[in-house]
Amino acid sequence: MSVRGRLLAILLGGLVVAWVAAAVALAVKADHEIEEVLDAQLAQKAAILALRADDDEEAIDTEHAPALHKYAKRLSFQVWKRGTRLVLHSADAGGERFSDEDSGFSTVDSGGRRWRVFSLWDGERKYLVQVRDSLRDRDHLVLDILAALAWPLGVALPALALLVWVSVGRSLRPLARVGEEIARRDPAYLEPIAGEVPAEIGPLVARLNALLARVRSSLDGERRFTSDAAHELRTPLAALRAQLQVAQGAGDAASRDRAIANALLAGDRATRLVEQLLTLARVEQGAWKAAAAPFGLRQAAAEAISQRAGAAAAKRAVVSLEGEEPATVTGHEGLAVVAIGNLVDNAIRYGPEGGAVSVRIERSGAGYAVRVADEGPGIPASRREAALRRFTRLEGAAGEEGSGLGLSIVSRIAELHGGTLELRDGPGGRGLEAILRLA
Amino acid sequence: MRVLVVEDDALLGDAIQAGLRQHGFVADWVRDGAAADRAIGDGAFAAVVLDLGLPRRNGLEVLARLRARKDAVPVLILTARDTVEDRIGGLDAGADDYLVKPFDMGELAARLRALSRRAAGSPSPALRVGVLSLDPATREVRWRGEPCALSRKEFALLHAFMRRPGAVLTRAQLEEALYGWGEEVESNAVEVHLHHLRRKLDPGVVQTLRGVGYVMPRELA
Numbered sequence: 118m119s120v121r122g123r124l125l126a127i128l129l130g131g132l133v134v135a136w137v138a139a140a141v142a143l144a145v146k147a148d149h150e151i152e153e154v155l156d157a158q159l160a161q162k163a164a165i166l167a168l169r170a171d172d173d174e175e176a177i178d179t180e181h182a183p184a185l186h187k188y189a190k191r192l193s194f195q196v197w198k199r200g201t202r203l204v205l206h207s208a209d210a211g212g213e214r215f216s217d218e219d220s221g222f223s224t225v226d227s228g229g230r231r232w233r234v235f236s237l238w239d240g241e242r243k244y245l246v247q248v249r250d251s252l253r254d255r256d257h258l259v260l261d262i263l264a265a266l267a268w269p270l271g272v273a274l275p276a277l278a279l280l281v282w283v284s285v286g287r288s289l290r291p292l293a294r295v296g297e298e299i300a301r302r303d304p305a306y307l308e309p310i311a312g313e314v315p316a317e318i319g320p321l322v323a324r325l326n327a328l329l330a331r332v333r334s335s336l337d338g339e340r341r342f343t344s345d346a347a348h349e350l351r352t353p354l355a356a357l358r359a360q361l362q363v364a365q366g367a368g369d370a371a372s373r374d375r376a377i378a379n380a381l382l383a384g385d386r387a388t389r390l391v392e393q394l395l396t397l398a399r400v401e402q403g404a405w406k407a408a409a410a411p412f413g414l415r416q417a418a419a420e421a422i423s424q425r426a427g428a429a430a431a432k433r434a435v436v437s438l439e440g441e442e443p444a445t446v447t448g449h450e451g452l453a454v455v456a457i458g459n460l461v462d463n464a465i466r467y468g469p470e471g472g473a474v475s476v477r478i479e480r481s482g483a484g485y486a487v488r489v490a491d492e493g494p495g496i497p498a499s500r501r502e503a504a505l506r507r508f509t510r511l512e513g514a515a516g517e518e519g520s521g522l523g524l525s526i527v528s529r530i531a532e533l534h535g536g537t538l539e540l541r542d543g544p545g546g547r548g549l550e551a552i553l554r555l556a
Numbered sequence: 557m558r559v560l561v562v563e564d565d566a567l568l569g570d571a572i573q574a575g576l577r578q579h580g581f582v583a584d585w586v587r588d589g590a591a592a593d594r595a596i597g598d599g600a601f602a603a604v605v606l607d608l609g610l611p612r613r614n615g616l617e618v619l620a621r622l623r624a625r626k627d628a629v630p631v632l633i634l635t636a637r638d639t640v641e642d643r644i645g646g647l648d649a650g651a652d653d654y655l656v657k658p659f660d661m662g663e664l665a666a667r668l669r670a671l672s673r674r675a676a677g678s679p680s681p682a683l684r685v686g687v688l689s690l691d692p693a694t695r696e697v698r699w700r701g702e703p704c705a706l707s708r709k710e711f712a713l714l715h716a717f718m719r720r721p722g723a724v725l726t727r728a729q730l731e732e733a734l735y736g737w738g739e740e741v742e743s744n745a746v747e748v749h750l751h752h753l754r755r756k757l758d759p760g761v762v763q764t765l766r767g768v769g770y771v772m773p774r775e776l777a
Contacts, residue, residue, distance in 0.1 A: 351636035352565050355657035359571030362661040366578040376574065383567045 121285045128281050129274060136270050140263055148259050155255060156222060159192070159235040163248040166194055166205075167239040197245040204244070215247040224252070292318055299325075307333040342507065346394050349508055349521065350387060357383035386520075393522040400452055400530055409534075412450035413443030414485050414555065415478050421458035422476060425465060433471040436461065440478030444485040446555045448534040453555065456530040457487055459523045460551045464491035468548065484536070484556040495549040501540040527553060557672055557692065557715055558582040558600060558733055562592040562615065563607040563634070568657075572605060572634075572664070579665035580695055580708060582736045589613025596622050600732040601629055602672045602719075605664070608635040608646070616649050623650035630671035634659065669693055676719045683718040686776030688761065690718050699757045706756065709734055713749050717762055717772040726769040746770075 195215060196205035203212060216223045216234040223234050231252040238245055291314045298310055309326040360380035367373035415438075422429075422436050429436050446453075457476070464474040468491040477488045496504050503509045505528045508521040524538070531538040536555040543550045559581050563569035569585050576583040584601075586592050589610040596604060596618070608615035619631055632653040633646040643654050652674075653667050669692045673681060682691040687700045695711055697704045706714065716725060716733040730746045742748075750762055750770065762772050 348636035351657040352568060355636075355659060356565060356568035356571055358658045359568060359575055359661055363571050363574040363578065366575065366661075368578075372574070376571070379567050379570060386567070 163237040167246045194248045200245040353387040390520040393520040415442045417453040436474045456527045460489040467493035487553045490543045490550040492548040557602045559603045560601040561585040575661040603630045722774040724769045
């Protein structure tokens with residue numbers, strides 16, 4: 118139901134109810150007042166007649182009382198001598214006594230109508246005066262009053278309806294304008310909604326603008342990332358192409374073979390970069406899709422290490438796993454395996470031939486930490502923060518060319534778990550130790 | 557013609573160096589901005605191939621510093637950034653040319669030749685001194701219209717003289733033009749190659765100023 122329709126129903130319904138209540142109250146009151154006034158009139162008339170009958174019987178008009186007012190005609194009277202002989206009456210009084218009562222008010226049915234009768238003896242109890250009027254006429258009076266109340270309602274109701282319709286429409290126009298502005302928008306156009314809006318929809322527009330700002334900044338981040346990723350891919354592709362051209366132009370077999378081997382390496386680099394990009398995309402998706410659940414960190418670390426068994430063997434690295442078991446944390450086990458795997462991968466990659474890679478699980482605050490230490494060259498303290506950013510490749514990484522994404526993926530996974538990734542000197546100041554804390 | 561390649565990626569840097577050598581350049585390669593700064597300071601290069609995303613000092617900074625030193629060496633930016641803004645930014649920072657990765661090795665070589673030609677103030681791709689002409693692109697040398705077959709080193713030596721006819725070049729300068737870093741400089745190599753040049757072309761093509769250096773006359777007839 119529209120706001121306009123609802124307002125209209127409430128306002129008009131309320132008005133009608135109020136009006137009817139007022140009319141009912143008025144009718145009851147008017148009925149009562151009219152009864153009092155007309156009863157008094159009856160009594161007064163009877164008293165006058167009684168006085169006159171006493172004074173001079175003959176002087177009283179026997180035919181009819183003058184019709185001085187339209188309501189005067191309603192009143193009929195009878196004067197009974199000794200209560201038995203009708204000596205005087207109004208034109209419409211008939212020959213029957215109005216009421217058997219001979220004193221005070223009474224209500225009688227006669228001739229198919231209800232009458233109000235007042236009976237009064239004169240001072241010497243010689244004449245009985247009875248005056249009556251029709252109760253139906255009294256009801257008409259009340260109805261007249263109610264009718265007078267009804268017509269303004271008949272006029273006011275449509276007028277009010279029109280007023281509500283128009284004014285609500287006008288008040289809601291800014292809402293419609295905002296709606297149209299949003300409808301017209303290109304999905305990529307995320308500027309805030311501008312212009313004056315009424316105070317009532319101000320908070321709505323403000324929240325909407327805040328949402329737009331958040332969407333814009335996250336989209337900007339995505340765009341920047343996509344563009345960075347595309348540019349990062351260009352370097353290994355350029356190397357691949359250039360090495361192949363070198364192979365084409367090589368004058369001897371040895372330099373040709375060397376260039377082709379390098380081209381293969383460049384191809385591997387591009388492949389690895391694409392794989393890491395896909396991992397990052399899956400990290401974001403995985404965190405959205407699956408619900409967090411408790412899992413054993415120790416088990417996840419074992420899984421990650423066994424996935425790297427081939428790489429470790431190729432470099433004769435000795436990978437060890439020790440510490441708490443099962444070390445249950447809440448989160449996404451698949452992502453934890455990716456994170457620990459990346460750390461182990463780095464440790465093997467940058468560690469020396471035949472070096473040790475130690476993975477330890479231990480308590481840390483309310484959760485657990487995975488500490489991965491290697492015997493490689495480490496990362497200088499000044500470069501550690503940069504190392505966590507996307508596409509940072511550290512200089513002097515002894516011939517190893519990473520994708521520049523590994524640590525940023527781990528960092529993102531930590532973030533998704535409300536945890537942290539810290540880099541520090543390895544045990545005894547040698548190598549690098551990466552500490553992944555998960556709650 | 558000796559060029560400096562500044563590229564942090566090992567595989568790409570290696571390929572550019574090897575490719576440029578195949579195209580007859582003497583190419584040296586450094587992998588970070590600070591090393592690039594030092595190498596360019598030597599003043600031995602006819603052109604610089606500069607990557608922008610470098611460790612230690614980024615490419616634009618290297619460029620800004622060398623231009624601040626009033627070094628006019630032609631610089632070709634080689635980068636993955638391909639937006640118009642990036643190109644404008646690079647050229648306005650003092651670069652002479654801009655090439656986006658991935659690129660063709662032949663195009664890179666041609667652009668470097670064009671840069672060095674323009675730096676020498678010569679509108680034509682072929683250098684000409686009197687009856688002697690040298691085309692760096694085709695590596696063709698003609699004496700009185702007759703083609704002459706020269707070795708790589710002989711060609712490089714002749715190229716160095718023809719870029720600056722009338723200028724005295726020292727033996728050290730000539731050695732720099734002939735050899736990259738790490739290449740063994742044979743003693744009296746310059747004299748040996750000069751001897752071959754004089755024999756193949758004309759005895760008067762390069763004159764020796766004893767104790768000073770060597771000079772190619774502005775007019776050869």
